Amino acid sequence: MHFKLSEEHEMMRKMVREFALKEVAPTAALRDEKEEFDRSIFDRIGELGLAGIPWEEEWGGAGADFLSYVIAVEELSRVCASTGVTLSAHISLASWPIYKFGTKEQKERFLRPLAEGTKLGAYGLTEPGSGSDAAGMKTTAVKDGDHYVLNGNKIFITNGGEAEIYVVFALTDPALKHKGTTAFIVEKGTPGFSIGKKEKKLGIRSSPTTEIIFDNCRIPADQRLGEEGEGFKIAMMTLDGGRNGIAAQALGIAQGAFDAALSYAKERNQFGKPIAKQQAIQFKLADMATQIEAARLLTYQAAWLESQGLPYGKASAMAKLYAGDIAMQVTTEAVQIFGGYGYTREYPVERMMRDAKITQIYEGTNEIQRVVISNHLLRE
Numbered sequence: 001m002h003f004k005l006s007e008e009h010e011m012m013r014k015m016v017r018e019f020a021l022k023e024v025a026p027t028a029a030l031r032d033e034k035e036e037f038d039r040s041i042f043d044r045i046g047e048l049g050l051a052g053i054p055w056e057e058e059w060g061g062a063g064a065d066f067l068s069y070v071i072a073v074e075e076l077s078r079v080c081a082s083t084g085v086t087l088s089a090h091i092s093l094a095s096w097p098i099y100k101f102g103t104k105e106q107k108e109r110f111l112r113p114l115a116e117g118t119k120l121g122a123y124g125l126t127e128p129g130s131g132s133d134a135a136g137m138k139t140t141a142v143k144d145g146d147h148y149v150l151n152g153n154k155i156f157i158t159n160g161g162e163a164e165i166y167v168v169f170a171l172t173d174p175a176l177k178h179k180g181t182t183a184f185i186v187e188k189g190t191p192g193f194s195i196g197k198k199e200k201k202l203g204i205r206s207s208p209t210t211e212i213i214f215d216n217c218r219i220p221a222d223q224r225l226g227e228e229g230e231g232f233k234i235a236m237m238t239l240d241g242g243r244n245g246i247a248a249q250a251l252g253i254a255q256g257a258f259d260a261a262l263s264y265a266k267e268r269n270q271f272g273k274p275i276a277k278q279q280a281i282q283f284k285l286a287d288m289a290t291q292i293e294a295a296r297l298l299t300y301q302a303a304w305l306e307s308q309g310l311p312y313g314k315a316s317a318m319a320k321l322y323a324g325d326i327a328m329q330v331t332t333e334a335v336q337i338f339g340g341y342g343y344t345r346e347y348p349v350e351r352m353m354r355d356a357k358i359t360q361i362y363e364g365t366n367e368i369q370r371v372v373i374s375n376h377l378l379r380e
């Protein structure tokens, strides 16, 4: 066992860090302010071969592993958490279930453009009445000849409106509840499929979050993903990996805030010396760095398990739970170290603190992560 990243992983970090600093960071504050998604950043992600990091070259991917993927999300999130979640939702939530459960034809048609970054992906599970209780969904899909007719609405869709490909879940047999849930691939532009309200949010403001609406939306049966009744399992398995993408996002946010706080503490003079010379600040920095390192170990371990083909659901939930919680703590402390300046939009730490909050909420609240972890513990 060793903790040194391979040359390939170090190269991934270097490449994404350079891209993030040069092409993502300069507009992060403005995009946050204006609540604007910039598609050209995702286009560049595609050009750099980052849109399909873990998929084989056969499908247009980079043929790398899940550790490379989480390093990329971490580095993007270090400067812009919105860009981090754009990639995380694209790879973990939209592409992964197609990679895992799609037919050869579905992979050719949907996974390849996702992996090449010519199309953006999204995932639709949550509904107004079913968030943590994902099995409580109401959206229906009724078989009609060689089509399914979808009715209902999904909310809080990351990449909503901007994405071309949506993996969504609906009840093909409402009486069976979660066992009657089926997954579908829906394309933007399909009649009966529309984009509803765009949320105005506390953080990740340059990542669009919308409602999606199905109004007698006819989906060809060959866009069903997996078998009828397999949808809930597909949704849960997808989230097992997605949660580690969010752990990586949280880790990146925390690292970004720590880096900013450390350099500020060395420059800011009070009482005749840099505040970094005060033990009160030193202890904060020590705690922040320790928390970040622990979150990184959990996140990388979960990615490593997935890459090895070993069970990773519990590890991923632990990583998301811990990294989300420490991202909130670290960013709050970073604002504290910056003092009054930290509370203003002159510095990035207030944005990072706002961005951190969502990592405790989406892809399963941190309370739900504890349910997932304890379910594993009781089963083991």
Ligand code: CAA
Residues within 6 Å of the ligand: 089, 093, 123, 125, 126, 131, 132, 133, 134, 135, 156, 157, 158, 178, 179, 232, 233, 236, 237, 239, 240, 313, 361, 362, 363, 364, 365, 368, 371, 372
């Ligand atoms: N892998 C495979 N199967 C799984 C599974 C997993 N990880 N988790 C559960 N299942 C299976 C169970 O084995 C069980 O199967 P059987 O019926 O055949 O026995 C079935 O699913 C039902 O399991 P549970 O009884 O445990 O289900 P539950 O209704 O009690 O719910 C839950 C469990 C963990 C609370 C689940 O509802 C959950 O994860 N909730 C949170 C939902 C969530 O994370 N939403 C986020 C949406 S995405 C997002 O945030 C937006 C974005 O774009 C970023």
